[in-house]
Amino acid sequence: MEQFIQQLVNGVSLGSIYALIALGYTMVYGIVKLINFAHGDVFMVGAFIGFYSITILDLGFFPALLISMAACAIFGVLIERIAYKPLRNATRIAALITAIGVSLFIEYGTIYIRGAQPEAYPTGIVPLKSLEIFGVKISGQSILILAVSIFLMIVLQFIVHKTKIGKAMRAVSHDMDAAKLMGINVNNTISATFAIGSALAGAAGVVFGMYYTKIEPLMGIIPGLKAFVAAVLGGIGIIPGAMAGGLLLGVIEALVSAAGGSLWRDAVAFIVLILILIFRPAGLLGKNVREKV
Amino acid sequence: MRKKKVAGIFMSLMVAAGVMAGCGSSSTGGEADKGGTIKIGANLELSGGVASYGQSIKEGIDLALEEINKEGIDGKKLQLVPFDNKSEAPEAINGATKLISQDKVVAIIGAATSGNTKAQIEIAQSKSIPLLTPTGTADDVTVNKGKLNDFVFRTCFIDPFQGTVAANFAVNDVKAKSAAIFIDSASDYSKGLAASFKELFEKKGGKIVKTEAYVAKDTDFHAQLTNIKGENPDFIFVPGYYEEVGLIVKQARELGIDVPMMGADGWDSPKLIELAGKDALNNTFITNHYSSGDSDEKVQDFVKAFKEKYKDKSPDAFNALGYDSAYFIADAIKRAGSSDSKKIQKALAETDGLDLVTGKMKLDKNHNPIKSAVILEYKNGEQKFNTKVSPE
Numbered sequence: 279m280e281q282f283i284q285q286l287v288n289g290v291s292l293g294s295i296y297a298l299i300a301l302g303y304t305m306v307y308g309i310v311k312l313i314n315f316a317h318g319d320v321f322m323v324g325a326f327i328g329f330y331s332i333t334i335l336d337l338g339f340f341p342a343l344l345i346s347m348a349a350c351a352i353f354g355v356l357i358e359r360i361a362y363k364p365l366r367n368a369t370r371i372a373a374l375i376t377a378i379g380v381s382l383f384i385e386y387g388t389i390y391i392r393g394a395q396p397e398a399y400p401t402g403i404v405p406l407k408s409l410e411i412f413g414v415k416i417s418g419q420s421i422l423i424l425a426v427s428i429f430l431m432i433v434l435q436f437i438v439h440k441t442k443i444g445k446a447m448r449a450v451s452h453d454m455d456a457a458k459l460m461g462i463n464v465n466n467t468i469s470a471t472f473a474i475g476s477a478l479a480g481a482a483g484v485v486f487g488m489y490y491t492k493i494e495p496l497m498g499i500i501p502g503l504k505a506f507v508a509a510v511l512g513g514i515g516i517i518p519g520a521m522a523g524g525l526l527l528g529v530i531e532a533l534v535s536a537a538g539g540s541l542w543r544d545a546v547a548f549i550v551l552i553l554i555l556i557f558r559p560a561g562l563l564g565k566n567v568r569e570k571v
Numbered sequence: 572m573r574k575k576k577v578a579g580i581f582m583s584l585m586v587a588a589g590v591m592a593g594c595g596s597s598s599t600g601g602e603a604d605k606g607g608t609i610k611i612g613a614n615l616e617l618s619g620g621v622a623s624y625g626q627s628i629k630e631g632i633d634l635a636l637e638e639i640n641k642e643g644i645d646g647k648k649l650q651l652v653p654f655d656n657k658s659e660a661p662e663a664i665n666g667a668t669k670l671i672s673q674d675k676v677v678a679i680i681g682a683a684t685s686g687n688t689k690a691q692i693e694i695a696q697s698k699s700i701p702l703l704t705p706t707g708t709a710d711d712v713t714v715n716k717g718k719l720n721d722f723v724f725r726t727c728f729i730d731p732f733q734g735t736v737a738a739n740f741a742v743n744d745v746k747a748k749s750a751a752i753f754i755d756s757a758s759d760y761s762k763g764l765a766a767s768f769k770e771l772f773e774k775k776g777g778k779i780v781k782t783e784a785y786v787a788k789d790t791d792f793h794a795q796l797t798n799i800k801g802e803n804p805d806f807i808f809v810p811g812y813y814e815e816v817g818l819i820v821k822q823a824r825e826l827g828i829d830v831p832m833m834g835a836d837g838w839d840s841p842k843l844i845e846l847a848g849k850d851a852l853n854n855t856f857i858t859n860h861y862s863s864g865d866s867d868e869k870v871q872d873f874v875k876a877f878k879e880k881y882k883d884k885s886p887d888a889f890n891a892l893g894y895d896s897a898y899f900i901a902d903a904i905k906r907a908g909s910s911d912s913k914k915i916q917k918a919l920a921e922t923d924g925l926d927l928v929t930g931k932m933k934l935d936k937n938h939n940p941i942k943s944a945v946i947l948e949y950k951n952g953e954q955k956f957n958t959k960v961s962p963e
Binding site: 281284285398410417490491500534535538541544 | 786788791794797798801814821825842848
């Protein structure tokens with residue numbers, strides 16, 4: 279029983295990182311119907327910015343987190359303006375292929391600039407004690423990850439539902455042309471979406487570095503794909519769905535490993551994707567909306 | 572990418588064939604003792620990806636030859652002909668061809684990695700020139716599909732041997748009754764070590780309570796470690812590479828697993844300490860070829876001589892194995908009483924009880940050295956010599 283709860287804790291820690299990345303996927307998809315495959319690489323860039331802020335600028339965890347989020351927000355907007363905006367009226371497949379190209383560009387650009395060797399996050403930036411409850415060991419870092427994730431999700435919900443830009447985002451996602459007619463600046467709204475989504479990815483990068491220590495230029499690929507699965511699992515385009523999907527996927531992976539299938543962990547994540555696409559394409563929290571003609 | 576590599580190998584074979592054709596058939600011999608010197612080739616990774624291995628080995632060889640040449644062998648001096656294979660297999664082939672055909676060396680030391688050594692095997696075999704790798708640990712360097720490559724030798728012990736050393740250490744020193752194994756399922760190295768550990772540990776009455784696996788590049792090991800923790804083993808064997816092992820050790824300690832953990836030379840990197848953290852690494856051990864902290868007189872003499880020649884640099888395992896490789900060949904030349912490559916090959920194969928820095932050496936029938944290994948312990952982020960384990 280202890281072991282089972284411990285595995286759940288492991289899963290939730292992993293899942294909250296997936297959830298943070300998945301939020302960016304889902305927001306961008308909800309608005310421009312683009313699966314931004316470069317999102318996992320923004321996550322990687324965020325991890326590196328956090329790392330250099332801590333080691334070179336000698337900052338603490340929270341300032342590094344903020345710097346990384348800000349830098350990633352700008353980076354995300356740049357990607358959108360340079361790579362995706364010119365293709366806004368092109369076919370969706372063209373935009374998707376561009377996204378893959380951008381992803382490869384960021385990965386290998388990073389390797390070109392700083393080499394492929396991994397870097398280790400310095401330990402003990404945040405002095406945290408681990409908790410032991412009924413024999414279940416919860417490390418301070420797990421709690422920190424979960425706290426940061428939940429806090430950012432609440433902030434995101436607030437932005438989307440209570441602010442003007444959030445209202446604009448919802449309007450654009452509902453009907454881009456109608457929103458334009460109503461005087462909403464669609465370009466700025468889309469940029470804001472990329473900025474917020476990328477900032478969350480940057481935060482996830484720093485949190486990941488804190489928790490798992492090792493960061494390297496290709497670290498974004500697998501978490502990026504898993505977050506994509508999480509977003510589809512929860513219903514792509516739906517913000518609470520991304521959170522639920524991320525946490526659920528993390529727990530599923532931990533339980534698969536617990537059952538002795540650690541080598542099957544990645545396979546199971548993608549089997550989940552296939553099953554969802556077959557049986558519930560709109561995702562767990564999605565409603566089947568009939569395509570308007 | 573793969574295609575390009577194959578094309579590269581093919582092209583260098585063509586070049587090699589051209590060089591050989593140009594030199595004519597008279598250049599196949601091993602007699603090269605003009606002017607009282609015997610030439611030995613060193614086909615090493617002096618630049619490229621693993622340049623640090625090749626350079627360290629060469630430092631060791633240079634020191635050894637300096638010492639050997641003080642007296643010489645039957646009045647002759649050994650001369651080293653270095654070749655930089657740029658850490659690439661096609662270049663290693665070119666190097667072997669050049670050293671044998673143009674420089675007429677009697678034997679070749681190199682390369683540092685198993686892959687670059689294997690690239691040279693065909694040439695060495697067909698020209699009957701002994702090829703000695705200081706650090707190529709893969710099984711199939713000396714034996715190919717059950718057949719011995721009779722001109723290929725090595726100075727280091729092979730991978731599975733480290734697994735048996737770890738098992739001995741677990742039973743005799745840690746007094747472990749149960750152990751868990753955590754394998755990198757993508758690596759033959761890891762699986763080989765795990766298999767030999769398991770075999771000996773069970774033979775000695777220990778029990779393997781859990782075997783878990785991961786794949787290289789994984790970052791999250793909490794789930795598998797939680798499973799291992801559930802079985803309460805006395806000892807955990809993790810024969811992986813430092814990139815993952817660093818995270819495994821860190822995450823294990825976070826989950827409250829504080830039993831001894833052990834690995835092999837794959838752990839040996841300064842990055843390990845950064846990844847795992849000093850505290851988490853306490854109570855972990857690795858097997859290695861050699862330690863500069865070994866109190867053995869032979870080792871301490873070597874460390875002293877090395878520090879004198881290289882500005883107080885403390886020699887690592889590559890330095891020591893390079894040094895030993897030179898002595899290994901010099902000893903064979905002395906016993907052969909000739910600089911004929913075939914006689915040297917015979918003398919190398921008959922090596923028994925040669926006292927080297929990395930242990931007393933004897934070759935088994937597959938040309939694999941049987942010798943001692945050292946066990947190092949991590950204490951506050953530093954490797955400390957723990958004990959020396961002799962082969963059984």
